[in-house]
Amino acid sequence: MIAFMARAATTADAFNAVAEPRRRQILDVLAGGERPVNDLVRQLGLAQPQVSKHLRVLREVGVVNVREEGRMRVYRLNGHALKPIHDWVKNYERSWSDRFDQLDVVLVDLRQKEEEGDGNDE
Amino acid sequence: MIAFMARAATTADAFNAVAEPRRRQILDVLAGGERPVNDLVRQLGLAQPQVSKHLRVLREVGVVNVREEGRMRVYRLNGHALKPIHDWVKNYERSWSDRFDQLDVVLVDLRQKEEEGDGNDE
DNA sequence: TTGACATATTCCTATATGGGTATATGATTG
DNA sequence: CAATCATATACCCATATAGGAATATGTCAA
Numbered sequence: 001m002i003a004f005m006a007r008a009a010t011t012a013d014a015f016n017a018v019a020e021p022r023r024r025q026i027l028d029v030l031a032g033g034e035r036p037v038n039d040l041v042r043q044l045g046l047a048q049p050q051v052s053k054h055l056r057v058l059r060e061v062g063v064v065n066v067r068e069e070g071r072m073r074v075y076r077l078n079g080h081a082l083k084p085i086h087d088w089v090k091n092y093e094r095s096w097s098d099r100f101d102q103l104d105v106v107l108v109d110l111r112q113k114e115e116e117g118d119g120n121d122e
Numbered sequence: 123m124i125a126f127m128a129r130a131a132t133t134a135d136a137f138n139a140v141a142e143p144r145r146r147q148i149l150d151v152l153a154g155g156e157r158p159v160n161d162l163v164r165q166l167g168l169a170q171p172q173v174s175k176h177l178r179v180l181r182e183v184g185v186v187n188v189r190e191e192g193r194m195r196v197y198r199l200n201g202h203a204l205k206p207i208h209d210w211v212k213n214y215e216r217s218w219s220d221r222f223d224q225l226d227v228v229l230v231d232l233r234q235k236e237e238e239g240d241g242n243d244e
Numbered sequence: 245t246t247g248a249c250a251t252a253t254t255c256c257t258a259t260a261t262g263g264g265t266a267t268a269t270g271a272t273t274g
Numbered sequence: 275c276a277a278t279c280a281t282a283t284a285c286c287c288a289t290a291t292a293g294g295a296a297t298a299t300g301t302c303a304a
Contacts, residue, residue, distance in 0.1 A: 006289035007129075007261045008142060019141040020130060020292085024210065031213065037251060050293060052252050071250050071301040079217025086215060088146065089208045091153065095201025128259035129291045142262085159281060172263060174282050193271040193280050 011060040014081050018063070022046065023054050027077060030064060034076040133182040136203050140185070144168065145176050149199060152186060156198040 010016045018024055022044070029035060029043055037055065041048050055075055058064040062081040067074045132138045140146055144166070151157060151165055159177065163170045177197055180186040184203040189196045 006263090006287090007291080009290065010292095015143075015146075016141045019138045021137075022292090024137075027214075038249095047294070048251070049253080049295085053292080056252080073251065077214075077217070079214035082211055082214045083218050085207070086211045089204055089211065092149075092199075092201035092204045093208060095199070096205050128257090128293090129261080131260065132262095144262090160279095169264070170281070171265080171283080175262075178282080190271095195281065 010057050014061050014063060014085055017057050017061040018082070018085065020054070020057075022050075023058055026051070026054055026058065027063065030075060030077040031079075034067070034074050036069070036072040036074050038072070040075070132179050136183050136185060136207055139179050139183040140204070140207065142176070142179075144172070145180055148173070148176055148180065149185065152197060152199040153201075156189070156196050158191070158194040158196050160194070162197070 008016050010020065018027070025044055026040055029040060035043075037048065037051060040046075040055075041051050044051065055064060055066075059066065063078055065076050065078050067076065130138050132142065140149070147166055148162060151162060157165075159170065159173060162168075162177075163173050166173065177186060177188075181188065185200055187198050187200050189198065
């Protein structure tokens with residue numbers, strides 16, 4: 001019986017997982033190729049447990065995969081899990097992209113011609 | 123003297139603000155045009171205070187603007203504030219877009235020709 | 245087997261919520 | 275001015291962190 005909901009879990013979805021700057025940094029490093037945990041620890045200057053914890057979150061939402069190699073675990077990016085974010089934010093691209101301004105011109109143009117065609121009011 | 127950092131504030135940046143599903147819903151509605159608070163309350167089926175609180179968060183990160191009109195406040199989308207998210211996630215598009223597969227083919231091709239040109243090993 | 249290495253987990257603590265409810269603030273109308 | 279409408283805030287409560295430190299788990303080398 002859940003009565004209170006404080007805040008969505010970071011493991012709820014990619015949006016939450018990626019809201020943390022450190023985790024975005026981790027992904028940015030992994031974008032350059034798979035890496036064992038210690039490499040990430042060194043490159044990010046974080047403590048090892050923190051990195052492991054962030055990796056766990058990223059794992060749970062499927063943004064990264066792990067592969068065991070001897071005593072180390074090599075993490076690899078799975079960018080596909082970020083697609084929902086891209087798909088969502090893409091719809092707002094109109095707000096800043098010049099490309100869409102051009103598109104708008106075309107659409108307005110089409111609309112005018114349409115209205116000229118049939119005298120449909122409203 | 124800050125010793126503990128629980129979790130980044132939702133008002134820290136657009137990433138955090140948008141991590142909350144309700145807030146994305148609000149933005150999706152506002153994408154259809156500016157709306158007074160009560161319209162959002164009705165369309166989202168949330169309590170008015172919750173909507174106002176979410177709007178405040180969105181305001182603080184600049185994703186929405188307010189305009190006073192009589193006794194109501196009309197909220198308007200400012201998609202430009204979402205550009206950082208788009209810019210970041212765009213770099214991962216390679217993972218799922220076919221377009222980039224084609225691009226990769228071209229790049230590999232260029233690389234080969236380059237290597238054939240001068241006998242530079244490694 | 246023992247010790248060094250590489251990671252993951254567990255505890256502890258302060259904090260930032262998000263929903264629910266009640267209330268404050270402001271504008272509009274009678 | 276009083277009543278009403280539209281919003282924003284203030285409080286209370288339970289929860290999910292994120293970092294720090296210590297410890298557990300597993301693997302490899304001597």
